[in-house]
Amino acid sequence: MTNIRYVQQVINAHATSDGDGVKISRVAGFNNAKFSPFLMIDELKSDESKDYVGGFPPHPHRGIETLTYMMKGHFQHKDHMGNTGELRSGGAQWMAAGQGVIHSEMPVMEEDSLHGFQIWINQPAKDKMTPARYHDFQPETINEHSASDLGLLRVIAGKIQLKDQAIQGPLSTTGVPLTVADWKPKTGGKISYAPPVTHNVMVYVYQGELTVNGKVIHQGQLALMPPQSTEAEWVQMQAETDSGALLFSGEPIDEPVVHYGPFVMNSMQEIEQTIQDYNNGLFETY
Numbered sequence: 001m002t003n004i005r006y007v008q009q010v011i012n013a014h015a016t017s018d019g020d021g022v023k024i025s026r027v028a029g030f031n032n033a034k035f036s037p038f039l040m041i042d043e044l045k046s047d048e049s050k051d052y053v054g055g056f057p058p059h060p061h062r063g064i065e066t067l068t069y070m071m072k073g074h075f076q077h078k079d080h081m082g083n084t085g086e087l088r089s090g091g092a093q094w095m096a097a098g099q100g101v102i103h104s105e106m107p108v109m110e111e112d113s114l115h116g117f118q119i120w121i122n123q124p125a126k127d128k129m130t131p132a133r134y135h136d137f138q139p140e141t142i143n144e145h146s147a148s149d150l151g152l153l154r155v156i157a158g159k160i161q162l163k164d165q166a167i168q169g170p171l172s173t174t175g176v177p178l179t180v181a182d183w184k185p186k187t188g189g190k191i192s193y194a195p196p197v198t199h200n201v202m203v204y205v206y207q208g209e210l211t212v213n214g215k216v217i218h219q220g221q222l223a224l225m226p227p228q229s230t231e232a233e234w235v236q237m238q239a240e241t242d243s244g245a246l247l248f249s250g251e252p253i254d255e256p257v258v259h260y261g262p263f264v265m266n267s268m269q270e271i272e273q274t275i276q277d278y279n280n281g282l283f284e285t286y
Helices: 268-279
Strands: 009-012 014-018 022-028 038-046 056-061 064-072 074-079 084-088 092-096 101-107 114-122 133-137 143-147 151-157 159-161 166-168 178-184 190-193 200-207 209-212 215-218 221-225 235-239 244-250 258-260 263-265
Touching (some): 038 200, 064 074, 064 084, 064 151, 074 092, 074 133, 084 092, 143 166, 151 159, 151 166, 159 178, 200 209, 200 215, 215 221
Antiparallel strands (some): 009 221, 022 038, 038 114, 064 092, 064 114, 074 101, 092 133, 151 178, 178 244, 190 235, 200 221, 209 215, 209 235
16 A cells, blocks of 8 residues: 655745845744744745835845746846846746845846745754855756656755656755656646655645645645655645646755844854844855
């Protein structure tokens, strides 16, 4: 009998705004061990440019990685290290903030619609004060697999182990092992995959409706599936209508999480030091 990983918690996304008034739907898990190593998922989706034209002007980060995935739209990344990156439809970009980075993400207004995600990933304590890094992944570098009964699977980070093959994404330099993928099935489409037994697993439905190991998950909901045994546990999903979902798995980071705005550290003392470092202009010297 195949072991399956049961859904233990469902979280609804909530509407909020960030940057210069950009409207987003957010699922946060800073204090949820089942979320680790992920911290937050922001979905940016609008057919009205006024909802995102302000973008995300220059702002700092320390202690996290960000993975931004653009399904439709065009943003430009700039940071204090001199990196400039174009985030186009179907592409992604990754940044490890480490000891500190100041960056901006601004829309290039080529069309009046946007759909993308920014994912915050915790950095283990050993990496929180390392030099910042950045890399972008253009659409053609993201590995795809399609089949009539599966739909389209795009693997952005890590690896998805299907029953008949493994699909590897281009991002493999994250602080802890993790996987991020985009699954787009038609009605009735199915997928079965086996995440590493030690990983927390999440599924965020951004379109339609999925049955995830027997539980129906609706658009705007996140299903959490922590490990339950030391044997392989399969995630089995079926689309009840044309759907789309982000698939996550990651090695949990068993360390304290203290979150203050764009900074995530392990103690309030470290947060206070971070604020002092930023106010003293140290981020610009890294």
